[in-house]
Amino acid sequence: MQTPLAGNQSWRRVAIMAVALPLVISLAVMAYAWPAARIAPRDLPVGIVGTSTASQGAVQGLAHSEPGGFDFRLYPDEASARSGIRERDVYGAFVVTPGSLTVLESTAASPTVAQLLGKAGQQLAAHASKAAADRAASAAHGTSARSKRGKAGAEKPARIRVGTVDVVQTSADDPRGVVFSSALLPLTICSIMIALVLAMSLRLRPVSRLMALIVMSGAAALGVYVVAQGFLGALPHDHLATWASLALTVFAISATTAGAVALVGSAGLGLSAVLMVFVGNPFSGSTSAPELLPKAVDDIGQWLPPGAGASLVRGTAYFNGNDSAGHIAVLTLWSVLGLAAVLFGHRASPVAKGPVANEGATADTEGTEGSANDVATPHVPSAEESSHSPARIDVHAHAHARHAAGA
Incomplete structure (x- = not known):
């Protein structure tokens, strides 16, 4: 039968969960939705080709339309701007001439x-077209009264x-980069699952656990x-390097999670999942x-494994x-x-606490005297010990007393 105290504790836990779970869900939604709702250029590195008046006008126009949005890098010619894009110094560049404007971009970036x-x-x-038209109109207005060529101007x-x-x-198979971005979330979750599986496999020594993480x-x-x-x-290029980048990303996340579990127990799994x-993902x-x-x-984001891993794989x-x-x-x-936490941490996950205790008891009792099994075995007194035990002596004393009284 449930006591009133136990019932109160159950209701208290339900009340805590009713407040905590919606709060956690709200924070999770906020973590993903808030950055997406604030997308705008902030010191975005872009190139400007040349130092002509047209190029300077482009810089002024971009700075006016997006204050603080762009970090301008000057390039002497279009070829150097293309090289800067390939080396990931800039996301793109503007090649401005008096009659044309070419946007060098990179959908892969x-x-x-x-x-x-x-x-x-x-x-x-x-x-630029509007500014040129205004200048032409002003010039034409000033000369039209003095020359018939004003109409031409x-x-x-x-x-x-x-x-x-x-x-x-x-x-060409992923023109919008949807596959690339969609793979990050399951990659992070699977990396944490690897650490969870290893945390439950507590028969492994730390070095063996390290090797298992790598494999x-x-x-x-x-x-x-x-x-x-x-x-x-x-992921079309540099196949071996791309696979190695993926492996390093998975290893960084799973090793961090396994180390957190080794240090603080099952709470480390939750902390790593949140982090x-x-x-990390949003x-x-x-x-x-x-x-x-x-x-x-x-x-x-760039100091956490998911962000660094995504940039590395790209x-x-x-x-x-x-x-x-x-x-x-x-x-x-x-x-x-x-890895350092895995090698030197000693906390075990409560999920597998039982096997750890049994394993430790077995390891300590194998081949040694006075094992835990021997201690737990009840001692059965011998016949000689039983004949001289206080209980037996007391019984005999009472028997002699009754015999004397009867006599």
Whole structure:
């Protein structure tokens, strides 16, 4: 029968869950929805070709339309601007001449940024055309009273032509980069599941657990690559380097999770899930670009394994590994910290606490005297011990007393 105290505790737990679970769900939705709702260029690196008056006008126009949105890099010619895009120094560039404007973009770097630069190019061309028309009209108005050629001067100048060149294209099988961005969330979840499986396999020694992490991370990365590239064609270049990038990403996440479990027990699994899934994924910028997210979100996301891993895989799959050193360093740092926690941590998951105790008892009692089984076996007194025990002596004393009384 349930006591009133136990019933009160049950209702208290239900009340706590009724408040805590909606709060957690709300925070999770906020973590994903808020960065997506604040997408805008913030110090987005773009190139400007040349230092002519037209180029300077383009810089002024972009700075006026998006204050603080662009970080301009000057290039002497179009070839150097294309090289800057391939090396991931800039997301794109504007080549401005008196009669035309060419937008150099890269859908492989970010389809969202490529679309943004295309719209910016159209706005620049419209603004430049309007400014040229205003200047021509002013000049014509000043000369029309003195020359019959004023009508010719009043002719509207030709509209600036706008062209777009995709320097580094995304895969033809994944033109919008949907497959690439969609693979990140399950990759993170599966990495945490690897750590969970190893945390439940507590018969493994720390070194064996480390080897298992390496093998399982490589195998999981191979499976992801087979699906993403073999079936869907979303990772078209540098196959070995791309697989290694996936493996390092999986390893960094799973090693960090396993280390957290080794240090603080099952609570480490929840902490890692929150950090990697509900912070790392939405803050990674994989669906848009890190520079389109709020500044603090960008900084946090690129210092977490999901963000660094997404940037690294994009670099190896499309840009020959350019600008990958920083991302490799972040993933390596998380991996080393996780491995150190796995090797030196001693906390066990409560899910498998029983097997640990049984395993330890078995290991301690094998081949030794005075084992736990021997201690637990009840002692049966011998016949000699029983004859001299206080209980037997007391029984005999009472028997002699009754015999004397009867006599």
